[in-house]
Amino acid sequence: MNAPVPAATIKDLPVTPAAPANTRRSAHPLPTPAQLRERFPVSRALAERIDQQRQSIRAVLNGEDDRLLVVTGPCSLHDTDSAIEYAERLAQLSAQVSDRMLLVMRAYVEKPRTTIGWKGMLYDPHLDGSGDMAEGLALSRRLMLALVELGLPVATELLQPLAAGYLDDLIGWAAIGARTSESQVHREMVSGLDVPVGFKNGTDGSLTIACDAMGSAAHPHQHFGVDELGRPALVQTLGNPDVHLVLRGGHAGPNYAAEEVAAARAALEKRGIAAKLIVDCSHANSGKDPLRQPAVLESVIDQRLAGDSSLRGVMIESHLFDGSQPLSGNLAYGVSVTDGCLGWAGTEQTLLRAADRLAGKGAALG
Ligand SMILES: O=C[C@H](O)[C@H](O)COP(=O)(O)O
Ligand SMILES: C=C(OP(=O)(O)O)C(=O)O
Numbered sequence: 080m081n082a083p084v085p086a087a088t089i090k091d092l093p094v095t096p097a098a099p100a101n102t103r104r105s106a107h108p109l110p111t112p113a114q115l116r117e118r119f120p121v122s123r124a125l126a127e128r129i130d131q132q133r134q135s136i137r138a139v140l141n142g143e144d145d146r147l148l149v150v151t152g153p154c155s156l157h158d159t160d161s162a163i164e165y166a167e168r169l170a171q172l173s174a175q176v177s178d179r180m181l182l183v184m185r186a187y188v189e190k191p192r193t194t195i196g197w198k199g200m201l202y203d204p205h206l207d208g209s210g211d212m213a214e215g216l217a218l219s220r221r222l223m224l225a226l227v228e229l230g231l232p233v234a235t236e237l238l239q240p241l242a243a244g245y246l247d248d249l250i251g252w253a254a255i256g257a258r259t260s261e262s263q264v265h266r267e268m269v270s271g272l273d274v275p276v277g278f279k280n281g282t283d284g285s286l287t288i289a290c291d292a293m294g295s296a297a298h299p300h301q302h303f304g305v306d307e308l309g310r311p312a313l314v315q316t317l318g319n320p321d322v323h324l325v326l327r328g329g330h331a332g333p334n335y336a337a338e339e340v341a342a343a344r345a346a347l348e349k350r351g352i353a354a355k356l357i358v359d360c361s362h363a364n365s366g367k368d369p370l371r372q373p374a375v376l377e378s379v380i381d382q383r384l385a386g387d388s389s390l391r392g393v394m395i396e397s398h399l400f401d402g403s404q405p406l407s408g409n410l411a412y413g414v415s416v417t418d419g420c421l422g423w424a425g426t427e428q429t430l431l432r433a434a435d436r437l438a439g440k441g442a443a444l445g
Contacts, residue, residue: 109213111309112244119220121248125227132183132232132251136275137321139181140355140391146178147383147437148357148392150234150252151426152185154403154418156200159222161399161413162186165423166229168399172427173231176434183252184231185396188219189238190417191258193282197406197416201242206406206416216245223249237276240268241305250274254394257281257327257362261288268304269296271316277325277357284329284363286346293322293352323355325394328363335364335375337382344389357392361418369396369403369419373429380436397426 138144156162173182190199204215226233232251237243257279259265269276278289297318304314326334335358344354360375372395399413401422435441
């Protein structure tokens with residue numbers, strides 16, 4: 080094995096002649112995670128509350144608390160007012176169902192795209208393609224902080240590993256999306272997070288990549304990264320014990336029915352991974368029709384009531400109003416600008432009904 084090169088020797092190495100300028104990109108400095116955390120700090124009391132929220136989520140995922148974890152909220156956050164209004168309503172609803180459900184608000188500021196499209200508040204907060212990421216980072220952190228201060232845990236998808244350090248002290252639960260579950264870089268990042276993380280199955284429906292992801296993320300890693308000051312760093316991680324599978328359907332159709340859930344459970348058990356499943360009621364499980372999400376949730380409740388205790392949670396894409404709208408012209412308040420969502424009225428009714436059924440008070444839909 081080669082001996083490490085002493086720092087002094089590295090300094091003395093001849094400088095490589097500058098490569099021709101790359102005309103295909105330009106770089107614009109951004110604040111570091113440390114700067115943004117200092118600008119929008121988490122108080123000690125709030126940090127303790129977030130830690131407690133993570134413990135509660137872990138208890139549900141581990142089956143020590145038999146409530147249903149419900150991650151619900153907009154497909155993407157694009158304006159502060161509607162996000163705050165949603166969080167206030169959700170906090171009120173949470174108080175009504177908290178004996179049967181643990182509600183967590185989706186606060187997604189990064190969107191993975193199949194090809195191209197708006198990538199979320201963090202990248203383009205003015206919604207006009209100007210790509211003001213310095214403002215996007217600040218707005219995302221400020222808004223997420225405001226949402227947690229309203230009382231409920233927040234959930235987000237961690238898409239760009241470099242962005243995680245700006246937000247990961249605020250979140251109670253995170254997802255790795257269907258398009259990135261197979262990525263080594265994302266698995267390494269998750270292995271160093273002190274947050275429960277769900278890996279989604281692939282867009283083709285593959286469970287294998289998510290199972291592989293869980294195996295990898297539960298292990299220690301050494302990987303390339305940046306420190307709090309934005310400097311290149313060797314990052315050493317301990318492995319994340321709180322990883323689990325999110326069933327979101329795939330190109331061949333949904334995967335939330337009892338038969339597919341049993342197959343997922345068997346796939347995990349074969350690898351010696353405890354089956355803690357979350358069903359995403361949206362995406363390929365609803366055929367991208369947001370109004371079909373209640374039927375998916377209903378099936379999950381049926382399966383729970385029939386004795387399937389591996390189903391620990393659900394995800395719902397929900398906003399103040401039904402549907403979605405294109406990102407052009409005057410935007411309607413409280414309507415998603417990415418995937419279609421179930422409106423608040425439908426969300427509240429669906430969750431109250433599910434809570435009643437879990438409490439043994441309601442009957443299945445005929
Ligand atoms: O949840 C959101 C979308 O399904 C995901 O971002 C992909 O969107 P797209 O296929 O419209 O790019
Ligand atoms: C993009 C999302 O999901 P998926 O990765 O399952 O497509 C999402 O939940 O916003």
